Amino acid sequence: MPDQEQNQQYDVTVIGAGVVGASIARRLSAYQLRVALVEKEADVSFGTSKANSGIIHGGFHHEGSYLKTKLELQGNMMFDQLQRELHFPFKRCGILVAAMNEEELKAIQFLYHRGRENGSAGIELCSRERTLELEPKLSPDVVGGLYAPIGGIIEPYRFVFSLVESALRNGVELYRDFQVSRVERDGADDFYRIFDRQDRKILSRYVVNAAGLYADEVSQLFGAEEFQITPRKGEYYLLDRMTQACPSKVLFPVPNQVSKGMLVIPTVEGTVLVGPTAEEIRDKEDLSTSREKLDSIFDSARRMVPKVSTRDVITSFSGLRPVLEGDDFYIEVSKKAPRLIQAAGIQSPGLTAAPAIGEYVKDLLKKAGLPLQEKPDYQAEVPRVPRVRDRRPFDVDDLVRRNPAYGNIVCRCEEVSEAEIIEAIRRGHRTLDGIKFFTRSGMGRCQGGFCTAKIIEIIMRETGLPYHEISKRGKESRVFWRSL
Numbered sequence: 300m301p302d303q304e305q306n307q308q309y310d311v312t313v314i315g316a317g318v319v320g321a322s323i324a325r326r327l328s329a330y331q332l333r334v335a336l337v338e339k340e341a342d343v344s345f346g347t348s349k350a351n352s353g354i355i356h357g358g359f360h361h362e363g364s365y366l367k368t369k370l371e372l373q374g375n376m377m378f379d380q381l382q383r384e385l386h387f388p389f390k391r392c393g394i395l396v397a398a399m400n401e402e403e404l405k406a407i408q409f410l411y412h413r414g415r416e417n418g419s420a421g422i423e424l425c426s427r428e429r430t431l432e433l434e435p436k437l438s439p440d441v442v443g444g445l446y447a448p449i450g451g452i453i454e455p456y457r458f459v460f461s462l463v464e465s466a467l468r469n470g471v472e473l474y475r476d477f478q479v480s481r482v483e484r485d486g487a488d489d490f491y492r493i494f495d496r497q498d499r500k501i502l503s504r505y506v507v508n509a510a511g512l513y514a515d516e517v518s519q520l521f522g523a524e525e526f527q528i529t530p531r532k533g534e535y536y537l538l539d540r541m542t543q544a545c546p547s548k549v550l551f552p553v554p555n556q557v558s559k560g561m562l563v564i565p566t567v568e569g570t571v572l573v574g575p576t577a578e579e580i581r582d583k584e585d586l587s588t589s590r591e592k593l594d595s596i597f598d599s600a601r602r603m604v605p606k607v608s609t610r611d612v613i614t615s616f617s618g619l620r621p622v623l624e625g626d627d628f629y630i631e632v633s634k635k636a637p638r639l640i641q642a643a644g645i646q647s648p649g650l651t652a653a654p655a656i657g658e659y660v661k662d663l664l665k666k667a668g669l670p671l672q673e674k675p676d677y678q679a680e681v682p683r684v685p686r687v688r689d690r691r692p693f694d695v696d697d698l699v700r701r702n703p704a705y706g707n708i709v710c711r712c713e714e715v716s717e718a719e720i721i722e723a724i725r726r727g728h729r730t731l732d733g734i735k736f737f738t739r740s741g742m743g744r745c746q747g748g749f750c751t752a753k754i755i756e757i758i759m760r761e762t763g764l765p766y767h768e769i770s771k772r773g774k775e776s777r778v779f780w781r782s783l
């Protein structure tokens with residue numbers, strides 16, 4: 300094999316840097332392996348992993364026979380340790396399912412028994428009084444509830460960023476803007492030759508397909524199993540942190556056949572999410588939101604929490620669930636393409652299950668013949684990035700003394716300093732969305748009205764990029780299109 304090819308030669312390539320690919324890459328980074336993580340977008344976590352409810356589920360929604368239920372519970376239990384190592388925003392605030400009539404009370408009794416069978420620790424069936432004591436923001440019409448104390452909330456993109464950062468610190472190589480478009484395998488050697496749209500090439504002995512909505516297309520490129528991923532859209536509205544409707548727990552209605560219903564979710568950063576809808580669509584890129592969904596979302600949410608109001612809305616967005624027939628995760632060694640692991644159909648609770656999926660895929664790779672030898676110098680921890688908004692005023696003085704850029708607040712709504720934006724850029728986030736997800740700049744009440752221009756200036760200064768190469772999220776989303 301020529302020298303140049305040896306440089307691009309990996310033991311394992313993980314396709315897709317969402318929460319699933321990132322968890323797998325990080326898990327593999329603990330072993331003496333050359334691992335590549337490839338992502339078609341300009342940054343990691345720009346797929347389904349950026350737009351979801353951010354809930355760490357409690358293991359009672361699905362039957363115990365599903366693979367996704369086992370991985371959900373295992374994943375849930377891994378979050379405390381992960382937070383100590385990776386410092387992403389996470390709170391085990393608990394989940395409450397509210398029954399609003401006698402019929403729904405029967406449904407939550409069923410969920411309670413399922414949760415107990417599945418092993419959801421501390422799950423509790425609550426009287427009306429106990430339900431209202433746990434969550435006073437609920438409507439007084441509530442008749443009872445189901446409480447799962449192991450449930451929680453995280454900032455999903457920050458979780459993915461930390462996983463990837465940890466993987467990179469332990470030797471994983473990340474290829475952004477690398478859309479796997481062609482694959483060759485020459486029977487004579489052990490390697491897959493994987494090409495992107497510009498014909499850049501990497502070689503890999505083992506491959507993991509964690510391409511989310513596009514896992515069906517990636518599977519075809521490898522001549523592996525044929526299946527179809529259908530996008531199921533979920534629309535959300537984000538409420539300002541001044542809202543009177545912020546609950547202390549994640550509030551679920553009683554679920555139906557297709558979805559978990561319209562939730563009211565406190566985010567780790569103090570805002571509130573209302574949604575999501577569940578609508579099967581065809582277009583895997585359709586992230587639009589619609590006026591007509593707004594009324595049904597709010598009518599439904601107000602039934603549980605009367606103070607939810609459209610006046611508090613600061614933005615809307617949607618995410619697409621990658622749904623596979625059968626509704627379970629499909630995580631297996633391919634029967635058709637040698638040394639390919641399929642990690643497809645990872646819809647909800649994929650975020651919760653992701654750490655356990657990392658473990659599961661590592662074991663499948665071992666079963667498929669990958670030798671795993673632990674790295675003696677593996678470092679589980681990533682350094683914490685100090686944030687002005689987490690500090691008390693005199694602690695901020697101390698930060699500013701050490702680095703004056705902490706004294707320049709760029710995003711006023713979310714109190715993000717210039718130092719934090721510079722740190723995001725130094726850690727490889729060079730689009731407006733990448734910086735927003737890393738720092739929260741532009742996520743507050745004014746949605747970037749005040750800070751976007753300042754952030755563009757900082758990106759240009761720190762990276763040397765000309766203005767016409769600054770983009771919202773890479774590729775065709777440039778902020779300025781023509782020379783002035």
Ligand SMILES: Cc1cc2nc3c(=O)[nH]c(=O)nc-3n(C[C@H](O)[C@H](O)[C@H](O)COP(=O)(O)OP(=O)(O)OC[C@H]3O[C@@H](n4cnc5c(N)ncnc54)[C@H](O)[C@@H]3O)c2cc1C
Nearest residue numbers: 315317319339346347348351354479511533648649650651
């Ligand atoms: C509305 C909604 C609400 C949800 N709520 C929750 C929740 O509260 N809790 C929970 O546990 N789960 C939740 N989920 C599920 C969770 O978000 C997903 O299971 C999880 O994000 C899937 O991660 P992933 O890495 O498989 O997919 P993705 O994040 O989509 O990652 C796949 C990546 O592959 C890349 N890619 C695709 N094709 C290629 C290619 N050819 N070459 C290179 N890269 C490629 C994509 O760009 C993408 O970044 C929700 C999902 C939705 C949509």
